[in-house]
Amino acid sequence: MPPAPQHTVSIAFVRSAVGALDDVQRQAVLQRAGIAEELLASDAARVPASAFAALWLAVGEALDDEFFGLDARRMKVGSFALLCHGLAGQRTVERALKLALRGLALFLDDIEATLAVQGGQARIRLANRIAAPDARRFADETLLVMVHGLLCWLAGRRVPLSGLDWAHPRPAHADEYRRMFSPVLRFEQPATAISFDARVLRAELCISPAALSAFLRDAPQSVFLKQVHQGGWAERVRRQLRRRFAADGTDGAEGPTLEALAQQFGLSPATLRRRLDDEGAGWQALKDEVRRDLAIHHLADPRLSIEQVAAQLGFTDASSFHRAFRKWTGAAPGAYRAG
Numbered sequence: 001m002p003p004a005p006q007h008t009v010s011i012a013f014v015r016s017a018v019g020a021l022d023d024v025q026r027q028a029v030l031q032r033a034g035i036a037e038e039l040l041a042s043d044a045a046r047v048p049a050s051a052f053a054a055l056w057l058a059v060g061e062a063l064d065d066e067f068f069g070l071d072a073r074r075m076k077v078g079s080f081a082l083l084c085h086g087l088a089g090q091r092t093v094e095r096a097l098k099l100a101l102r103g104l105a106l107f108l109d110d111i112e113a114t115l116a117v118q119g120g121q122a123r124i125r126l127a128n129r130i131a132a133p134d135a136r137r138f139a140d141e142t143l144l145v146m147v148h149g150l151l152c153w154l155a156g157r158r159v160p161l162s163g164l165d166w167a168h169p170r171p172a173h174a175d176e177y178r179r180m181f182s183p184v185l186r187f188e189q190p191a192t193a194i195s196f197d198a199r200v201l202r203a204e205l206c207i208s209p210a211a212l213s214a215f216l217r218d219a220p221q222s223v224f225l226k227q228v229h230q231g232g233w234a235e236r237v238r239r240q241l242r243r244r245f246a247a248d249g250t251d252g253a254e255g256p257t258l259e260a261l262a263q264q265f266g267l268s269p270a271t272l273r274r275r276l277d278d279e280g281a282g283w284q285a286l287k288d289e290v291r292r293d294l295a296i297h298h299l300a301d302p303r304l305s306i307e308q309v310a311a312q313l314g315f316t317d318a319s320s321f322h323r324a325f326r327k328w329t330g331a332a333p334g335a336y337r338a339g
Contacts, residue, residue: 008293009052011045012173016138017052017059020069029058034300042330043172048297053221070130070139073109080146081216083107087205088212093154094201100150104143111139113147121162122198125191128167137168140192148181148194149223153215155203161196165189183232183279233272234281237261241290245313258283292328295321299336306333 014035018026030037033055039045047055060066060077067075083103090096098115101124105112111128124147130136144164152158161182170187177185181194215222244256262272276283291313298309310321325333 008046008048008296010173010176011039015040017055017068025062029062032058036335038335044330056220070135071108071110075107079107088207090205092205093203096154096205111143117198120198121195123193123195125193155200159196159200161194163195165193167192232279233275234279237286238290299333
């Protein structure tokens, strides 16, 4: 069985990614990425990170634009790789990051990012002149993914963000930002901006040709997975749940209990629940999230029947799995088979 993914991606990003395509192009890129078109109608639907990465590449080739056709100037295919080659030769993270922002400003006309440092905090602020609200929001999302992903790659680790200011109303998929960027979110701010510890900028850069090739070979998935939050109690619980479902699977077991995981972590159940609550993550919601993501992943494997997927995730029968999956994603498991 293939390894389980780290996460899935909200259908909201898929809808935005194909927004500049005509009907024929949209159908073609969705098919290439293995995403069933009917999922676009379900607000709760999600796709594997690998499928969204494939979609990003497919849209880029269809439009010859690595920025989804959002800007008046196309970011032609190959621009991101060219930029990364230039960054690899810089001496510090700060010099490379400033060069990255200047390079992106050359590729794009309607949106740009600037870096400022004050009081030990570095802040990257976006200026976005795109008129259509949905396109303007997705452009902010896309540029932040690029910039933060590059920052994490340059630093050689995930750079935690101390906060995200968002210049838009809170969207329905706002919870995605907590894991992508920071749990500290503020909406309807004067400008979209991220903040982080300025000491990161002083680190020396040492990117080998092999590391550069590996990063680009896996892009864009390497960009948006590089930045996914890996710390905190919620992520620790997610990792343990994924391991346990993968190890135990079948036999109708519903997976580890809160009490069992708390004991493993050396905590009382009440303490673990409180720490999860402090991060805005409930126990049952985390368990459902992990099972949902694993289900989406397993359904993409034609070697597994729906009954086998249900058993792997601890369901006693396929009908119970069908009901839970529809509740999680707004679609039947068969819709993910169609992809």
